[in-house]
Amino acid sequence: MRDVFDVKDYGAKGDGDTVDTIAIQKAIDDCFAAGGGYVVLAGGTYVCGTIFLKSNVYLQVNPSATLLANPDINDYPDGTHYNRYVNEKDMDKCFIYAEDATNIGVIGDGEINGNAESFPNEGSIYRPMMMRFLRCKHIRVKGLRLYNSTAWTTAFLDSENIWCEDLDIRNDRRYNGDGLDFDGCKNVFVSNCKILGTDDNLCLQASSKEYPMKNVHITGCHFTSICAGIRIGLKSVSDISNVTIHNCTFENVWREGIKIECTEGGSITDIVAQGLVMRNVTRPIFIILNNRLDVIGSSIGLEVMPEIGKMERITLSDVIATDDDEMLNTHYRFTDDIMGCPSFNGIRVDACESYPIRDLTLKNIIYTFVGGVKKEDIPAEYPKVWDMRYDHPEKVSENYYPTWSRTTFMDVRNVERLTLDGLKFHAMKEDTRDPYIIENCKIVKEDITVF
Template identity: 85%
Template sequence: MRDQYDVKQYGAIADGKTVDTKAIQKAIDDCYEAGGGCVVLAGGTFVSGTLFLKSNVYLQVNSSAVLLANPEISDYPGGTHYNRYINEKDMDRCFIYAEDASNIGVIGQGEINGNAESFPNEGSIDRPMMMRFLRCKHIHVKGLRLHNSTAWTTAFLDSENIWCEDLDIRNDKKYNGDGLDYDGCTNVFVSNCKILGTDDNLCLQASSKDYPMKNVHISNCHFTSICAGIRIGLKSVGDISNVAIHNCTFENVWREGIKIECTEGGSITDIVAQGLLMRNVTRPIFILLNNRLDSIGSSIGLEEMPEIGSLERIMLSDIIATDDAEMCKTHYRFRDDIMGSPSFNGIRIDACESHPIRDLTMRNILYTSIGGVKKEDIPAEYPLVWDRRHEHPETVSENYYPTWSRTTFMDVRNVEGLSLDGVRFRALRPDTRDSFKIENCKAYKADVTES
């Protein structure tokens, strides 16, 4: 058995022009047949289409190598489809793919480049994800620069025992510029990653009752996003639980820092986020419990409006969120997609009155908001969250609406068991809105001050 398989010995040219897909795949196949080992890329730019990883095989991109996505969509065959958003068929193809494999990895100190500017090809809508792992076990993605994906950077689906470490992810060229996405995964470890993108930097979801999302550890990471830093939920048909987030920084996040959305009938429970520093994050904390079914974010297989699920036992502590002059601006994704503005700023926590959030603790939070909004410049009526299985007004509060905040700092509504301890607010500019609102919250105790 050989430990390493140099793809140049299989005829790979690595000149940045010649397509090396067949040579790299042949090395992977031989490595697998021999019982496993490392397939090594070193010394040049290797152009490739879809690569199929197999059990006991590690793809190693050395510091002297770049793995570059072939700009021809014909080099990305079918058989890699498993995107669970019904409205995103253009992301079914994939650059690096594994299914029902174990003990696999993509490692090294080199770069994998998705060649985002080259997609979609003329006559095609397809934009391949960089990596997708379906029903895999014992996965390592470590040490790499993952740049310029043409869609999501990674998707881990129904998988377990996953380590993502020491990654530099840059996905800022296209829509759907996610970083690390996990759906229905167990035992996830993310550490020392720097993520920049046009969508959610890191996302935890559960599209199926058969595969809960649980036992997640996120530490020592840095997030910059046109959308959200860390998102938990939206797709929550199944359950999400046991999530620990520690010692992370957020900078220039134009929507939400920590975003928790239970929207598709499952449960989100037992979440701890501690020791977070945020600079210029439009909504440092966003928590919502509701139900929805529409073309954005609907899970494949979700065919009717679900009953509202449960969101319980959330603890957020030791958080400093600070705005500077940058937050006076309105921020866009690309040219015309508004993501945030001063009137949108603030902490928002909301639920349907008949289905409250339960047991929420926020402790030692210092929030310096840009302020500067006049109360008369925002709509007077702030809509409620409704159970959308029943009759409700035409306008209801939901995941992307309202697009303004009625308070300068914090709006909390419909929480049973709310504890606020050492929560401090300060505005950089005069603001005539209410400083904060606490409505219909039971078993409520608070230490909240404004300076």
């Protein structure tokens, strides 16, 4: 029984100029028909458009090979499933696609290159996502260099039993430069990955009631992002639970290190993040519980404003976050999209007063902030989180507003059973704001040192 299919046996040239789409797809189809195996790319640069993976087939890109996205958009057919953001409904094209497949993988120590420079920028439908898996089971993406996607690098939708290991992801040429995105998935294992991008490096979301997001393990990864390192939520129609994050590093993240947002009526519960080291991260921890609609980030299919959901049982411990003089600067995404500055900093936890966060623990955190902000230079009134189903002020506290912090290090509001244990804060330069504020919280323990 044949289980290795070399694409060169199907006429693929791998010369960097010839389009090898037909040859690679024929090798995949024959591998599938034979019961499965490995489709191997070796010894060259293979130019192609959309590849459709099938059950029991592993696409193997050897160290000597590069799979390069064809710059001709006509080589990317429709029907590869758009993503679920209201404001990004046109992102349908895809480089590597699988639907309703089982036991599949994209592996090897070679490179997959999305050829981002050859495609239009933000707002165009002609930006193929690098990989999209819809309703698939038993997926492995391992060992590869995933570079220069024109949109997200990966999207795993309504899938289960996923392993992403030993990946070098570099997606810094275009907007929407996400790394690993999981929506409505269960049993996810991410380990030893290095991710650099222009948007969130790793996302866990639940945009459909039918598919909660649960049982996620993230360990030994490194994150660099113009936006967030790890984002849990925003799209949270359903529930997100049972998430562990351990032994990760974050460097030059211009918005949030760990960002947890329950905004669409579902719940986010049972989250543990431990053993994190951050260097130059504007907001090391950001947590918010609210509701929002008709703004950036809302899920397709969410037609009415939901009741505020639940956020419970979250622990972040053993975190070291350190700034250097780089954080005196204002940081942008490309030319004019401000991501962060010294006045937009710190640990922030917020919720609507009628829907408090419950059982939050922040333990053994050492935070060295660059400082240098004067209290008189920021607005005096800090808005509250409101239930958006009812009348509210024009300015409310939410996921992207306010764009300043009223404290130097930490601002926590509306938490029941809050534990603050062994928090140590230090400003490198004099900062005249309050060092921290704890407002309308039921405190289990408070041990904070400012030095």
